[in-house]
Amino acid sequence: MIANEPKQIILLGYMGSGKSTVGKELAVLLEREFIDLDDYLEEREKASISQVIQEKGAIYFRKREHDCLKEVLEGDEKIVLALGGGTPCYYNNMKLISQSNEAISFYLRAAVPFLTNRLFDERAHRPLISRFEQQDDLAEFIGKHLLERSGFYNEATHNLSIENKTVNQIVAEIEDLL
Template identity: 45%
Template sequence: MKIILIGYMGSGKTTIGKALSKQLNVKFLDLDDYIEAAEKSSINEIFKDKGEVYFRKKETEYLKEVLNRKENVVLSVGGGTPCFGDNIRFINEATPNSIYIKTDLNVLCDRLMKERDERPLIADIAPEEFQEFIAKHLFERSFFYNQAHHKIGNQYKSVEDVVLQIRKLLV
C-alpha cells in the first residue's frame, strides 16, 4: 500500500505522514529528503546551483523511482511535485490513496513566514507581498491538488485527528 500526501508547503504533510506511518507500521518517506540524499545536495543548493527546471526533472525521476518500488510507504511530496509534468497522474495511477492535505491560507502564511529562509520559493518574497504571493500560488496549484483521490482539511484539527480521518479513507 502506498499513501501519498500532497498539498502546499507548510500544510503539515511531513508531520502527518510521520504520525500516520508510525500508526500503520510502514515506512515514511519525504520526497525532498530522498532527492537531497540522491543528489548529495540540499533542495536550496539544487535550486541555486542548477535551477528549478533541473530540480523539477530530477523530482519527477525520483518520484517515479519511489512509486515503482514494491514496498508499503507513506510518501510526503513537495508542494510543487503534483503540479509539474504528469506527476499528479503518476501519483494517482500508483495508488488509490492520494490525499490532499488542505490548509487555510492564514494558517499557511503564519507557518511559512517562520520558515522562509528554509524554502527557496518564498525566501525572497517581501513580507508585505507574502500573503498575496501564497494566495496566488495556492490558487494556481489547487487545480492539481484537487485531483487527489481524497481531500482532508487540517485546520483546527490535531495531527491525531487528521491521521484518524486518513485511516478511515484508506482503500
Template identity: 45%
Template sequence: MSEIIALLGYMGSGKSTLGKALATSLKLPFRDLDDQIEAHAGTSIKELFASGGEIAFRKLETQVLTTEVQREQGQVLALGGGTPCYGQNLDILHAAGVKTVYLKLSLVSLLERLKRGRAKRPLIAHLTEEQLEEFIRKHLFERQFYYNQASYVVDVDGLTVEQAVERVARACLYSK
C-alpha cells in the same frame, strides 16, 4: 500492487510532519520525497535551486518520484508542495495505484506557518511578510487545480497532528 499513500498539499500544510505520524500509526515505512531528492543529489534543496534553478529541481523530482512509486513495499510518502503540479507527476502517481491525499488548509493557517518556515523553502525564502501573503494567495489558487485531483481531500485546518492523522487514516482506509 503495494499500498502507497502519498500526501500532497501546499508548502506548510503538514505533509512531512503528518506523513511521519501517519506511517507510525499505520506501521508503514515513511519517506519524504524532498529527503529522497537530497539523498539522490547529494545536496540540499536550497543548493539545488541555487545551482540549477527550479527546472533542474523539477526534473530530479520527477525522476525520484518515478522510482518511489515503483517500490514493492507499502509506504507513506510525503510529496513536495509542487510535486503534483508539474509534468506528468499526478498521472505517474495515479497510474501506479498510489492513494493521494490532499491536506487542505486555509490561507490564514498556511501563512501563519510559512512566516516561520520560509528559510528552507527557496520559492518563498526571499519574500517579505507582506509579499508572502500575496504570493501564497495566488500560488495556492493556481495549485488547487492539481491538489483537488487527489483521491481524497481532507480538511486539516485547526486540527492537532493526532486529529489530522486520524482523519487522513479514516479517509484512506474506510472509503473507496
C-alpha cells in the same frame, strides 16, 4: 493493519500543510516506511534542493523530482510518501499518481490566512518564501501559488481540511478513509 490497504499513501499540499509531520505519524501507526520526497531527492543528489536549483536550475530539479517520484512509486515497500509542495504540478506527476492502482492520495488543504500565519516565522528555513518581510506580501504569494496549484491538488483521491486540527486528528481522519 487495514484490510486491502494501498501500497502507497501519498500526502500532498502546499508547504506548511503538515505533509511530513502527518506522514511520519501515519507511517508509525500503520507500521510503514516514511519517505519525504524532498529528502529522497537530496540524498540522491548529495545536495540540498536549494543547491540543486542554484547549481543546475529549476528545470533540472523538477525533472529529478519526477524521476525520484517514479522510482519511489515503482518500489515494492508499503510506504507513506510526502510530496514537495510543487511536485503534483510538474511532469504529469498527478497523472502518474492517479493512474497507480496501488496508491491513494490525500490533499492536506488549508486556506491562505492559515498557511501565512504558519509559514511567516519559518521564512528563513524555506528558500521559496525567505524574501518576504511582510505578512501581506507572503499571503499574496501563497494565494497566487494556491490558485495555480489547486487544480493539481484537487486531483487527489481525498481532500482534507487540516485547519484547527491536531496531527493526531488528521492521522485518524486519514486512517478512517483507508
